[in-house]
Amino acid sequence: MAVPAAHEFHWQNLARLSSGRVYHSLAEVGGQLYMLGGCDATGRATTCMELYCPEVDQWVSLPPMPTARAGAAVAVLGKQLLVVGGVGKEQHPLKAVEVYNTEEGKWRKRSSLREELMGLAITVKDGRAFAVGGMGADLLPRSVLQQYDLRKDVWALLPPMPTPRYDASICLQGSKIYVAGGRQCKRLVKAFEVFDMDSRTWSSLPSMPCKRSYSGVLWDNTGRLCWLGGLRQGGIHQSSKFTKNVSIFDTNQGSWLKSEETVSMKTKRADFVAAIVRGRMVVAGGLGHQPSVLDTVEAFHPEKRKWESLAPMATPRCSASSIMIRDRLLVVGGVNQIPSSAHEILYVKEEEVV
Template sequence: MIRSALARLILAGPLMAAVPSAAHEVGAWAGASSAPAERSEVAVAALDGKAYVIGDYNGATDLLIYDLAADTWSKGAAFPYPVHHTMAAETGGRLYVFGGYVNGWEASDKVWAYDPKTETWEPRAPMPTPRAAGGATLLDGRIHVVGGSGSGRGNVRSHEVYDPARDSWGKAADLPTPRDHLAVQTVEGRIVASGGRIDGDSGRNLTANQVYDPANDTWSEAAPLPTARSGTASAVLGREVFVIGGESNRRTYDEVEAFDLPANLWRALARLPTARHGFGAVTYKGRIYTLTGSPRPGGDRSGTVEVLDPNGAAPAR
């Protein structure tokens, strides 16, 4: 059960023994059908074999839907208003979308649920802390919203937990290193928060990699992200969190690095063909699909879709 105790930054025994590892690059990338509209600073979540692209830095509201098996695109009901740097997760047959920036750089506390069967958006209980550019991840039936930034882009460290069944919020231990544009994923029953930046400044990227244990409501330090970056896409395969692409104030990244949580080790994989940031990733049948994003630092956009097979075989089409 989640407790509201203050975060305690601890060094768990198994996490002290290992250090980051730079193995030789493996895996193979292939292209897929481009999105029907270019996007960046989006949230991406998967549900029933489809990936949903939500929000856009340039104000588009169309919900883009990618059929992962058919490699085809369609559109769903538009999001209720323009939003960027929002966060999304799926549970119980619905997509949940949290916060984001509206009216320019105003952090929102709004929460919406999308039902793909009826193609409708429904408002839900707002977040206690308005935020954008954080992370949302499902753990034990509840959605954890971690880190991010508020209006004015100053970081928030709060870690709040949404219960979809009760439409209610609780609190958990704060993120030890407050940051935004970070990767947040659930793996092996814990939450991994990797990379990010300070106060929205991509010139202040971090290698921070911290792990949340829900059993103790505590965070611990893990092997740092080998390449400091923010605005990445991320996904989970097996017991690894894949951190893909990203940006600094000078360039976009093509690095692909995977964190093995039980071993506390990183490994490098084949580089992203189109370096970009502000995009999303989902897994499907052992492959990672990366969708849209900006190929240049800042507010550019694309419809690019590229697929990674970590075992080295190009996806069959």
């Protein structure tokens, strides 16, 4: 199927949040969008939970989380939302674990983590959640890999990662969990490792080409990791710089593509939204060398092998949360000097918009 042309992508403003929000978590259950926690305009973590109702274009308040938190790891286990760790009201990591049953509309406290952790990465396989890394209350990174069984309400430790880190990017491909990048305190990590669930062993892959943070990270349907833009860490006496570089790892070849095989984005940016929409990599908003937050959007055309400009977002912002639901990209909240209440959807015009 041919990918859409640039002019076929359109933005639509949807119902704004009741207040500005950043570092909130988004999850989809049965095609419905849930928003959990985050920081409000005062910078404090909230217990807020809301459901977006497209039929009436409204956000509806749901029972609040038992624990206020921002930056929580959220996993979907059937009809239930598992909420793990994050940062609490006192700006400290949390070990609280809670489950929301979307059919009953009720929260339940579950077995806590062994210690307080923020910056966890989480994925789901065969009805079980796998949480990787994190930063503890001592501000040091962790190498822990833990598995959660919802039915038994038990956390089990699996073999730890070779490289401790938090804020890593992870992806499940078959029976393997790939873990790329992340941070160790203020230092960025180039390590790229994979956990094989069948053999219960970790392997090291070729390190990422450069250290960078606030990148866009995508996995395409061919099993390639695409690392887009971000902030490149400078040397001892050098400042960090925004980049438009694109690095791609091919899991089939087990190597990073050479730089001449990739195509850089049009604009240097970091802390932006990234998604694959109808076969095209899309990046939106973020921060660049300009003094203000970006509203620009571009998409990569795989046949033409070039990035093309799309219509801009109505509300420029960085640190926005995003999610793909039914081939549509929803961008919720973020920051534009203060936390934003904007909620926009990117869709292809040939479709009917809700």
